[in-house]
Amino acid sequence: MNKELNNVAQMMVKPGKGILAADESNATITKRFNQINLECSKESRRNYREMLFRSSEAMENYISGVILYDETIRQKSETGEYLTDIIQKSNSLVGIKVDTGAKPLALDNSQTITEGLDGLRERLNEYYNLGARFAKWRGVIEISKDNPTSYAIKANAQALARYAALCQEANIVPIIEPEVLMDSQNSNHNIKECERITTWVLNTVFEELFNAKIELEGIVLKPNMIIPGKFCKERSSPNEIAERTLSCLKETVPHGVPGIAFLSGGQNDIEATEHLSIINTSSNNPWNITFSFGRALQHESIMTWGGKVEKITDAQKAFTHRAKMNSFASLGKWNVDLENND
Numbered sequence: 001m002n003k004e005l006n007n008v009a010q011m012m013v014k015p016g017k018g019i020l021a022a023d024e025s026n027a028t029i030t031k032r033f034n035q036i037n038l039e040c041s042k043e044s045r046r047n048y049r050e051m052l053f054r055s056s057e058a059m060e061n062y063i064s065g066v067i068l069y070d071e072t073i074r075q076k077s078e079t080g081e082y083l084t085d086i087i088q089k090s091n092s093l094v095g096i097k098v099d100t101g102a103k104p105l106a107l108d109n110s111q112t113i114t115e116g117l118d119g120l121r122e123r124l125n126e127y128y129n130l131g132a133r134f135a136k137w138r139g140v141i142e143i144s145k146d147n148p149t150s151y152a153i154k155a156n157a158q159a160l161a162r163y164a165a166l167c168q169e170a171n172i173v174p175i176i177e178p179e180v181l182m183d184s185q186n187s188n189h190n191i192k193e194c195e196r197i198t199t200w201v202l203n204t205v206f207e208e209l210f211n212a213k214i215e216l217e218g219i220v221l222k223p224n225m226i227i228p229g230k231f232c233k234e235r236s237s238p239n240e241i242a243e244r245t246l247s248c249l250k251e252t253v254p255h256g257v258p259g260i261a262f263l264s265g266g267q268n269d270i271e272a273t274e275h276l277s278i279i280n281t282s283s284n285n286p287w288n289i290t291f292s293f294g295r296a297l298q299h300e301s302i303m304t305w306g307g308k309v310e311k312i313t314d315a316q317k318a319f320t321h322r323a324k325m326n327s328f329a330s331l332g333k334w335n336v337d338l339e340n341n342d
């Protein structure tokens, strides 16, 4: 076992801490800024992310690592400090998104394949020198009447495995993110369908990781929860979501994996926290289970900030509150009263 990779993976999923996904591509962060009528520029992206990374209470106590976008890992604050230095000073790890996005699958543009393998070995070495100790690659699977096909699942799983092998070769922990979407236009599937497809996807991913000789002790899995599609009329209770999620993971994820850090996928802030907390009330989970949220950690903060300097302190408080609530959830200790009494 590679001790260095295992140590980093353990730090990423340390009980009480989780990961901030701040790796929105420029297209995605533009959508977020549109909600607050803010122009998306290099500077506004820097100001927003610097505001989050300077939330010292959140960063020191609740955030184990931050996933950055290529632009951010090279960016300096207005006072000339690298944003990566701000993150590291709060004892948080620097991570980097290395995929270049989900693109239409050739001859089948109803599904996607994630790109970014060309030149990845060289990019990873550069990112290591810039401070990155973990990386992220997201494969996207959409459920509809005819999809996903086994070809699309296998192609995405193989890309994740090839990425993971290059990461481990570069001494970087790969976050393996095979996301079964809950919030696409076609998402009217029920919870059982999400469970069936996620089980299929995770089994295929671990088969490909095995084929690629990946050391499971040096990865972190970032899956979706088992949840009905956004447009499904049959809603499921938080307990059912937590039970099905745990049972799917127990069926598919080897115990050698140090940790699981969920994406939020379009759940609102409280839902994501509540589900994570119920999952963690089960006492015999074989892995540390925590969060690697983007939207469910940032939403309140970005809305409070609104691009205004005078709102920075309030926005940092909102981020700190959400991070703290998710920290409780990662220990199975969240309850709704904490939302108002913090």
Ligand code: 5MM
Residues within 6 Å of the ligand: 021, 022, 023, 024, 025, 026, 027, 028, 029, 101, 138, 179, 262, 263, 264, 265, 266, 292, 293, 294, 295, 296
């Ligand atoms: C933060 O968003 C990430 C980047 O997405 P794009 O490349 O599409 O802009 C995304 O991969 C994110 O890390 C995960 O989906 C988790 O975020 P959510 O919002 O689902 O918790």
